[in-house]
Every structure is written in C-alpha cells, then in structure tokens.
Amino acid sequence: MKKVLVVEDSVMVMKVLTHVLSRSDQVLPVYAKSFSEAKARVESGEHEFFAALVDLSLPDAPDGEVVDYTLGLDIPTIVLTGSFDEKRRADLLNKGIVDYVTKEGRYSYQYALGVLHRLIKNQRVKVLVVDDSSTARKFVSQMLRLHLYPVFEAEDGVEAIKVLLANPDIKILITDYHMPRMDGFELVKNIRVKYEKSDLIIVGLSSEGDGTLSAKFIKHGANDFLRKPFNHEEFHCRITHNVEYLEMIEKLRDAVNRDDLTGCYSRKYFFQHGGELYRNAVAANVPISLAILNLDDFRKINERYGNDVGNDIICQVATNLRRVFGRFLVARADGEEFYALLSGLPNDKACAFVDRARQVVSADSHSIDSTGDAAFAGVSLSAGVTSVTGESLDLMIARAGDCLQRAKDVGGDMTMGDD
Structure with a gap:
C-alpha cells in the first residue's frame, strides 16, 4: 500500500476523508490537522510518502504554504479547497500540483481517491511524446510526469518508430501534426500497420489547420485529438479516459483467458x-x-x-x-x-x-x-x-x-x- 499524507483541519471533512480512504486497499493515509503536524510527520523519517492530499487553507498556513512544502519535497500533491477561484487554480497548476478538488460533497472526495489510484496505476503506463519543438515536447512530457507516467520522447516520426520498436510496452503515443521527415498523419498510418487501437492509444496534437484536422487524424487511425493550446484539466481528462479504455480492453482480454472456476489462466x-x-x-x-x-x-x-x-x-x-x-x-x-x-x-x-x-x-x-x-x-x-x-x-x-x-x-x- 502507498502512504499518502492527508492534511485537513476541518473535523467534519476529516471524518468524510477517513471514511472514503478507508475503503481503499491501495492507499494508507497518514493524517495531520495542521501544517506543523504535517511537517512533523514528514520529518520524523517514519514514512515515505507516495502523494499528498492537502487542504489549501490551514490555521497555521492560510496561504497554501503546505502546498509549497510538499511540492518542494517532490511529493505529488492534490489540493482540497472550500471555494473555487480561477486565478488560484491557475497558479497552483502552474506550480505543478496534480489536481485541484473543490469540497462540494462526497463525490469530490471519491474523485480525489480516484486520482490517487490513477497515480498508482500510471507508473505502469509508458507514454511516448513526439514533437519536433523541444519546448512543446518538454511541456507535454512534464505534464505527464506530474501524473507519474514514465515518458519517452522523440523529435519526429522516424525517431518515434525506433523508440516504439525498442520499447514495445509503450501504451500511449502523443504526436504533433507538423514535423520534418515524417509528419503526424504518416506516423499514425505506419503505426496502425502493426498496432490496433486497443493495443496502443494515439492522441494527435496540433495548433494548425482548420476544423477538419481532428477528423483527419482519427480517420488515419488516432484514438483522439487535442488542439493546442489546451488546459491541464482537458489534457489529463482526455489521457485518463483513453487509458481507462485501454485498461478495460485488457481486463476483458484477461477474463477470456481465465478459468471460470478458479481465476487461474486456462x-x-x-x-x-x-x-x-x-x-x-x-x-x-x-x-x-x-x-x-x-x-x-x-x-x-x-x-x-x-x-x-x-x-x-x-x-x-x-x-x-x-x-x-x-x-x-x-x-x-x-x-x-x-x-x-x-x-x-x-x-x-x-x-x-x-x-x-x-x-x-x-x-x-x-x-x-x-x-x-x-x-x-x-x-x-x-x-x-x-x-x-x-x-x-x-x-x-x-x-x-x-x-x-x-x-x-x-x-x-x-x-x-x-x-
């Protein structure tokens, strides 16, 4: 089980969090009611934290100091907040938090638990990012690494195929359209000769072209398309949706290969x-x-x-x-x-x-x-x-x-x- 630092000063919210997190067999929460108590938990050396779920405003850290603290320790951090603020949300995402969850009911806490579970699973989902712009490539790669995906990079379609051949367990490929030597369309067509949509997710990206570009990508064999620029939530929601589709297909395939009575392979x-x-x-x-x-x-x-x-x-x-x-x-x-x-x-x-x-x-x-x-x-x-x-x-x-x-x-x- 993965240890998660949970920091919350509200007694009522803490009760709900305790109930929701207790239902997980993957997460072991370590609770703190204040910034000072959270620091004591971390600095005791007793725990190696996989992630943190923290309240944005605490009595001894009213301006989100606890977020800066956990991010400074490279702990993937999910922020809980009592109110939605667009500017604060943008500032936090730019700092590198994993997600921003408003306390609006039990579903919010279940969603936060789902994000923690997704982080655990993401460590086994390899992603290849293809873009001739090093700035754009590193931006997308960093967004993925914040969610703990192992990331490979390639600067064009030719290099991407070499990376795929060397790493056949890559599950997602995110590719730009306009690239030298082999553009995104050609890359998708070449990949689909060997990989089915249920074996490798392909997401097209582009800031160019008219409204038909997304249709062209999908007709060439892509699973999805995103137009640049995109925001953090849209990007991660699309990637998560596609990953969950892939996992569902893999689960169905695995069930077919199992013995009905024992669950062993057939x-x-x-x-x-x-x-x-x-x-x-x-x-x-x-x-x-x-x-x-x-x-x-x-x-x-x-x-x-x-x-x-x-x-x-x-x-x-x-x-x-x-x-x-x-x-x-x-x-x-x-x-x-x-x-x-x-x-x-x-x-x-x-x-x-x-x-x-x-x-x-x-x-x-x-x-x-x-x-x-x-x-x-x-x-x-x-x-x-x-x-x-x-x-x-x-x-x-x-x-x-x-x-x-x-x-x-x-x-x-x-x-x-x-x-």
Whole structure:
C-alpha cells in the first residue's frame, strides 16, 4: 500500500476523508490537522510518502504554504479547497500540483481517491511524446510526469518508430501534426500497420489547420485529438479516459483467458503464452522448467464431502498457487491438476521452489461449511518437474507428467524432478 499524507483541519471533512480512504486497499493515509503536524510527520523519517492530499487553507498556513512544502519535497500533491477561484487554480497548476478538488460533497472526495489510484496505476503506463519543438515536447512530457507516467520522447516520426520498436510496452503515443521527415498523419498510418487501437492509444496534437484536422487524424487511425493550446484539466481528462479504455480492453482480454472456476489462466492460454515463453527460452538457450501439480486423492474428497467442498478446495489451492508462484505462469490444466512454467530456473532450483510452494499451498487449504465449521481440513499435492526442453512444450508436459506419476507411485505428497 502507498502512504499518502492527508492534511485537513476541518473535523467534519476529516471524518468524510477517513471514511472514503478507508475503503481503499491501495492507499494508507497518514493524517495531520495542521501544517506543523504535517511537517512533523514528514520529518520524523517514519514514512515515505507516495502523494499528498492537502487542504489549501490551514490555521497555521492560510496561504497554501503546505502546498509549497510538499511540492518542494517532490511529493505529488492534490489540493482540497472550500471555494473555487480561477486565478488560484491557475497558479497552483502552474506550480505543478496534480489536481485541484473543490469540497462540494462526497463525490469530490471519491474523485480525489480516484486520482490517487490513477497515480498508482500510471507508473505502469509508458507514454511516448513526439514533437519536433523541444519546448512543446518538454511541456507535454512534464505534464505527464506530474501524473507519474514514465515518458519517452522523440523529435519526429522516424525517431518515434525506433523508440516504439525498442520499447514495445509503450501504451500511449502523443504526436504533433507538423514535423520534418515524417509528419503526424504518416506516423499514425505506419503505426496502425502493426498496432490496433486497443493495443496502443494515439492522441494527435496540433495548433494548425482548420476544423477538419481532428477528423483527419482519427480517420488515419488516432484514438483522439487535442488542439493546442489546451488546459491541464482537458489534457489529463482526455489521457485518463483513453487509458481507462485501454485498461478495460485488457481486463476483458484477461477474463477470456481465465478459468471460470478458479481465476487461474486456462489450459488454452497456457499453450498459447507458454508456447511463446518456451520458444523464447530455447532460442536464447536459457533454462526453463515445467511443473505439473495435482491434488492427492481428490476423488475421495469429492465422494465424501461433495462437489461443493471439492470446488472450494480447488479454488483455495488455485488462489494460493497464484500467490506463491508470483511472476511465473500458472494455469488450471483440468480438474484438480495445474501447470506452472518457471522461466529461468534449472531443474534443481525449480524442484526446490515447487516443493516449497507445494507445502505452503497444502498447509493453507481447507473448506468451511455453511455453519462455519471446518467440513474438511488439509490437502496434499504431488508435483512433477522437468527442465528437459526437447522438441516441444507438449513433450515437456509429457515428461513432467512422468515425474508426477513417479511421485504418486511412492505415496504422493512430494515432488519429483528429472532423473
């Protein structure tokens, strides 16, 4: 969880903030009622603040001194204020605050929490800014960095394509229209040969042309268009809208690749994505291991306790497998069996890792009946692990299956690797 400094002197507002922020599993608020108390929280050294949510007018800082203080420490700052003032808003945005929120009801505080959540997510959303004017490029880049986006820059379309090829995980491209060598239209057309609108967001910018320029950009494949000059709020609202669209598409794609019961990846996805990981490992001559994990005597559990308890056990096992395997690919193969692909691990390390994981999962799996009593407690898993890549992923699965069978033949509740 990210620690956020919350500074507010109003008892009523503090109660609302406490209620709203308590509902977040991403933000850990540290409260202060005055400027001096906020400074004490920061200077104690006990906290590393990710962001700050501060009242503009405090009894010991009536002119926004707390904002200058947090910005001076490079803490992304969201300002809360009881009244809207256009000049003050412009001054604060020019200073580099993240956002300006008027205290007008509960939605305002929920909006502020949404901005904090967005800042957390933005750290994983890479953006490429393309403009031949270094001044304009740096202006847009700085606006994005204030919201914690990792930013790349390019001075024309040709350089932008090189940056994209070197950083294929870039999610947003913001491009000017008029540029040497390759203008914005040509850049968009070239990019759309490889990237769909749901893979890479493209936003066109220009201060030139007539009212048809936005239509031309979008017809060439851009997702959106902004005419220069634009204000901070319009820019960030458009970018946030497009990012959220991209995240929604990614969430839908991910849901399609998941097993309905357990939430693990499906067998089909394992062969698609796992096959790619397998081929990459073989081509680069780096170790890769495949594990098959299977619940011992699961048929007896179903026969004695019923399918509902059996499904509950499978779901708990799946949840724990996703947690302990972390960055590795885990999928439900079928019934009570799971596949795991461990990139970068040779057989001895893979076996040791899988065995520890297997024991952790076994110890933390149980079922609770409708009365709250444990209907069933304790399961065991067997695992087979191979690091012999052979000629295909299918052959690795077959070898891991042989290792699993050897573990079952000697009583189960253990891990077997390559001979």
